[in-house]
Amino acid sequence: MDFSWTPEQHQLYDNALAFARDRLEPCVQKKVGFRQCFLACGEFGLLGLCAPESYGGVGLGALDTARTFEAVGRGCTDSGLVFAAAAHLFACVMPIVEFATEELKQQVVPKLCSGEFVGANAITEDVSGSDAFAMHTAVEKDGDDYIITGSKSYVTNGPFADILVTYGTLNPAHGHMGIVGLVIPTVTAGVTVGAPFEKLGLKGAPISSVYYERCRVPAGARLGRESQGSSVFTRSMHWERACLFGMYLGVMDRQLEQVVAYLKQRRQFGKPLSKQQVLAHRAADMKLRLESARLLLYRACWKIDCGEDATQEIAMSKIATSEAAVQSALDAVQLHGGNGVMEEMGIAQMLRDAVPSTIFSGTSEIQRNLIARGLGL
Numbered sequence: 001m002d003f004s005w006t007p008e009q010h011q012l013y014d015n016a017l018a019f020a021r022d023r024l025e026p027c028v029q030k031k032v033g034f035r036q037c038f039l040a041c042g043e044f045g046l047l048g049l050c051a052p053e054s055y056g057g058v059g060l061g062a063l064d065t066a067r068t069f070e071a072v073g074r075g076c077t078d079s080g081l082v083f084a085a086a087a088h089l090f091a092c093v094m095p096i097v098e099f100a101t102e103e104l105k106q107q108v109v110p111k112l113c114s115g116e117f118v119g120a121n122a123i124t125e126d127v128s129g130s131d132a133f134a135m136h137t138a139v140e141k142d143g144d145d146y147i148i149t150g151s152k153s154y155v156t157n158g159p160f161a162d163i164l165v166t167y168g169t170l171n172p173a174h175g176h177m178g179i180v181g182l183v184i185p186t187v188t189a190g191v192t193v194g195a196p197f198e199k200l201g202l203k204g205a206p207i208s209s210v211y212y213e214r215c216r217v218p219a220g221a222r223l224g225r226e227s228q229g230s231s232v233f234t235r236s237m238h239w240e241r242a243c244l245f246g247m248y249l250g251v252m253d254r255q256l257e258q259v260v261a262y263l264k265q266r267r268q269f270g271k272p273l274s275k276q277q278v279l280a281h282r283a284a285d286m287k288l289r290l291e292s293a294r295l296l297l298y299r300a301c302w303k304i305d306c307g308e309d310a311t312q313e314i315a316m317s318k319i320a321t322s323e324a325a326v327q328s329a330l331d332a333v334q335l336h337g338g339n340g341v342m343e344e345m346g347i348a349q350m351l352r353d354a355v356p357s358t359i360f361s362g363t364s365e366i367q368r369n370l371i372a373r374g375l376g377l
Contacts (some may be wrong), residue, residue, distance in 0.1 A: 001302045009064060016068045020075025028078040032161055035118070041085045042115025046072065049089060049096050050239070056110035063237070063301035065223045066246035069087060073250025077346060079353040080204025087156040087205070088112070090240035092119030093163045095344045096183060101233050108163055120161035122152035123233055130366050133176040133230055136214065139168035143346060144219045146170075146182060148190075153353045154360075158208035160198045161186050165236075166212070167229050179229030183221045184258050190215030201352030219345040229254050241314045241361050242300045245321040248357060249297065251327060252290045255332050255350055260285055262336060273335075275276050289324035312374040315367040322357035323364060329354040 004355050005013075023044070027037045041047050049065040051057025060068070093112045096105060111117040130135045137150025148168050155161070164184045170176035186193060194209035223232045260283060263274040273279050296317035303310035329351035333340035340347045360363045 001299060009238075011066070012064060013067055013071045016044075016046075016071035017075045017285070018071040023347055024072070024076045024078075024081070028076060028204070029054045029080065034081075034084075034204075036080055036083070038088075038118060039115040042113060045113075046230060047089055047115050048093065048109075050243070051089070051113055054131045055097065055105055056113035057093075058098075058271070061301075062243055063298060064241040066297060066301045069243060069246040070250040070253075073247035074253045075250070077254075077292050078204040079247065079251055079350075080202035080222075082204075083244070084157050085204050086240065086244040086247060087121065088119045089139070090244055091121030091156075091236045092163060093240050095121075095165050095181065095223055095232050096163075098235060099181070099195055099228070104220060105110040108183065108363040112163060117162040118156050118157050118160045118353030119163045119238065120157040120210075122155045122158075122164045122166040124152060124154045126153050127151070128362055132233070133179055135167065135169055136180070137166075137168040139170045139182070140182050142216070142282055145216050146180070146219065146222070148182065148184070148217070151209060151211045153209045154197075154341075155210050156205055156207050158193055160362075161193070161210075164191070164210060165223070167209075167233055168212075170226055170229075171180040174227070176230040177227045179233070180226050180305075181223035181229040181232040182217055183223065184212075184215065184217055188215055188217060188243050199355050201349070201354070201358075209226040215353075237361060238253050238304065238310065241318045241367075242297065242304055244311070244361065245293075245297055245318060245357070248321050248325040249290065251293050251350060251353070252286070252293075252328050255328060255347075256283070256286050256290060257333050259286065259332050262339075266364070272334075279335060282335055286328045286331055289328055293317065293324045299311060313371040314370055315362075318361065319364050319367045319371075322354075325354035325357050326351070 012190055015037040021039055045058045048057030051067055071085055074377050076082055078254040086306050096109055107351045112119050123132055127136055139148045150246045164186060166182050166184050167179055175247040188211045190366050192211040197207045199339050263279060299308050300313035332347050333351055336347050339345050
């Protein structure tokens with residue numbers, strides 16, 4: 001693994017940081033609508049970073065994609081919006097790019113990359129949770145069509161989605177081999193989108209339930225083979241767990257900058273807080289967590305780009321980054337004292353946005369299971 005960056009990669013990072021600060025952040029501060037923000041992301045290229053250029057994407061690898069999200073996470077204070085863009089790309093665009101028919105790719109991927117279409121991933125159900133493939137949503141074949149009936153919960157971008165990558169059970173007796181993935185436009189008869197959820201953090205990411213009542217789609221809407229749905233989803237999670245968490249590296253970078261500036265400026269007992277060793281060491285621990293997580297994440301993305309199996313590396317980077325984000329946010333609150341719980345400082349929001357990171361895209365417990373399995377346990 002080469003730890004140097006080319007001038008082009010430095011320029012990509014700088015452009016993404018400038019986009020987040022100069023274009024996206026003003027939209028956030030002015031409370032511009034979700035669709036308008038999404039179109040801005042599409043215009044910059046964020047929604048198609050790792051999609052092929054032939055379909056309107058940028059054609060980057062996993063490492064450059066993750067580092068671009070790192071820059072955007074650093075420059076934009078609405079982590080929910082950045083999360084929504086990442087979920088759109090990794091859990092909707094990429095499964096279509098890698099598993100859909102050529103006709104379907106041509107129809108939807110350019111519009112997803114531009115932000116004209118908002119994409120969502122619908123797999124989680126209230127009854128299944130982390131046991132994702134124990135779903136009750138049923139798919140039946142009817143001639144050349146599929147008919148899907150059931151409901152999905154926690155669908156990121158659901159309230160605004162135009163395209164739903166949906167998973168259902170075609171043959172329950174076959175377990176995970178009986179799962180099929182389908183691309184379903186929300187305008188399809190039988191699709192109903194529920195009301196947006198209120199949640200602890202990532203408030204800029206709209207989330208809802210989606211309901212399917214004998215929703216009919218053609219065979220051309222299928223992703224991969226009929227028995228390949230679980231593989232399609234697993235592959236999308238490799239993209240998401242590796243690259244999305246670049247966003248949290250950027251947030252922790254911004255957070256640490258804020259902490260260091262505050263410790264230098266704030267005085268107590270006749271000297272700056274930065275001269276209180278116990279506080280300086282806490283900031284040092286934040287830096288240690290950030291750089292450790294960054295190395296693990298970059299290595300996982302590098303292995304993806306090399307075409308190697310990165311399951312363990314992705315799981316380790318996901319745990320390290322998400323748990324670092326939570327602990328460092330707690331430290332940032334403590335180091336700011338009473339100011340840390342005041343909304344105008346933005347520290348409390350960072351904590352709320354960090355908490356879900358240990359849950360979505362596979363809980364920390366699921367990631368430890370993957371690591372243990374790789375150890376032969």
